[in-house]
Amino acid sequence: MGNVDLHVHTTASDGAFSPLEVTSEAVAKGLEAIAITDHDTTAGIDAALRAARGTALEVIPGIELSAEQGSEEIHVLGYYLAYDDEVLNEKLLELCQARRRRARKMVELLAGLGMYLDWERVVEIAGDSSAFGRPHIAYALRERGYVTSFNEAFNRYIGRQGPAHVALLKLTPEEAIEMIVAADGLPALAHPWGQERFLPELVEVGLVGLEAYYPSYTIEQREFLAQLARKYDLIPTGGSDFHGHGGSMDGMLGRVAVPMESFQRLSALATKLTSSTGP
Numbered sequence: 326m327g328n329v330d331l332h333v334h335t336t337a338s339d340g341a342f343s344p345l346e347v348t349s350e351a352v353a354k355g356l357e358a359i360a361i362t363d364h365d366t367t368a369g370i371d372a373a374l375r376a377a378r379g380t381a382l383e384v385i386p387g388i389e390l391s392a393e394q395g396s397e398e399i400h401v402l403g404y405y406l407a408y409d410d411e412v413l414n415e416k417l418l419e420l421c422q423a424r425r426r427r428a429r430k431m432v433e434l435l436a437g438l439g440m441y442l443d444w445e446r447v448v449e450i451a452g453d454s455s456a457f458g459r460p461h462i463a464y465a466l467r468e469r470g471y472v473t474s475f476n477e478a479f480n481r482y483i484g485r486q487g488p489a490h491v492a493l494l495k496l497t498p499e500e501a502i503e504m505i506v507a508a509d510g511l512p513a514l515a516h517p518w519g520q521e522r523f524l525p526e527l528v529e530v531g532l533v534g535l536e537a538y539y540p541s542y543t544i545e546q547r548e549f550l551a552q553l554a555r556k557y558d559l560i561p562t563g564g565s566d567f568h569g570h571g572g573s574m575d576g577m578l579g580r581v582a583v584p585m586e587s588f589q590r591l592s593a594l595a596t597k598l599t600s601s602t603g604p
C-alpha cells in the first residue's frame with residue numbers, strides 16, 4: 326500500500342525546499358506519487374522528474390493557478406500537464422510580467438508617500454518566486470524600517486484598501502481551467518471549502534477533480550466534499566499543500582490520506598486523454 330500527495334510546492338514558487346529535495350524526501354518516505362503544483366509556474370517540474378528517475382516514485386507534472394471571482398481568490402490545480410506546451414508557457418510568462426509591472430507601480434506609489442524602496446533590492450528579495458509581489462515589498466518595507474511587521478505593511482499601505490495598493494488583473498477560474506485543459510492537463514479545484522457554489526459553472530468548462538482531502542479539513546468536511554465530488558462526477562483529489570515553511574521536511578509531505586482510487590482514476594483519465602489526442 327502506497328500513499329500519494331497531489332499538492333506539493335517547491336522553491337520554484339513559494340516552497341522552502343527545492344524540487345530535488347522534495348522529490349528525494351518523497352522517495353525516502355516511500356510515496357507512490359507526488360504532483361508538483363507550484364503557483365503559476367512549471368519551472369520546478371524538470372528537476373523533480375530528473376530526481377525521480379530510476380526510483381519507484383511517479384512525479385506528476387502539475388501547477389496551481391491563481392484565479393479570482395469577484396473578490397474571492399480561487400486556486401485551480403492542474404495534473405498531468407504538458408508542462409512544456411508553448412502556449413501555456415507564454416501565458417504564464419505574461420502573468421509573471423503583469424505581476425512585476427504591478428509591483429513596480431506599488432513601489433512608485435510608496436515613493437510618493439515618502440517610502441523609498443530600491444527596486445533592485447525588491448527584485449532580489451523576490452528571487453525566482455513565480456508569485457512576485459506584495460510579500461516581497463512588505464519584506465523590503467520592513468527591512469528599511471518603514472514598518473515593523475508584514476501586517477503593518479499590508480494594513481497601512483499595500484493591502485486592498487491601502488494607498489499604495491494596485492489591483493492585479495487575475496485569471497477567472499474558467500480561464501484557469503481552460504488554460505490547463507488546453508495543455509492536456511486535468512483541472513481540480515484546490516481547497517474548495519466554502520466555494521462549492523462555483524462548481525456547476527466550473528464543471529461546465531471542464532473541471533475534473535475536487536480537492537476533498539486537505540490538511541486543515543475535518544473528517545466531516547472531507548466526507549462532504551467527497552460526496553459533492555460524486556454528485557458532480559468529479560475525482561476527489563487531495564494533498565498536503567506542502568510548503569516546508571516550518572524549515573523541516575518531516576511532518577507534512579504525504580501526510581494527508583488520499584484514496585489510491587482517486588490517484589488511479591486521475592492517472593487512467595490522463596492516459597486515456599493522451600492516447601486519444603496523441604499522434
Ligand SMILES: [Zn+2]
Binds near residue numbers: 389400515516
Ligand atoms: Zn492554494
Ligand SMILES: [Zn+2]
Binds near residue numbers: 332334389
Ligand atoms: Zn498550494
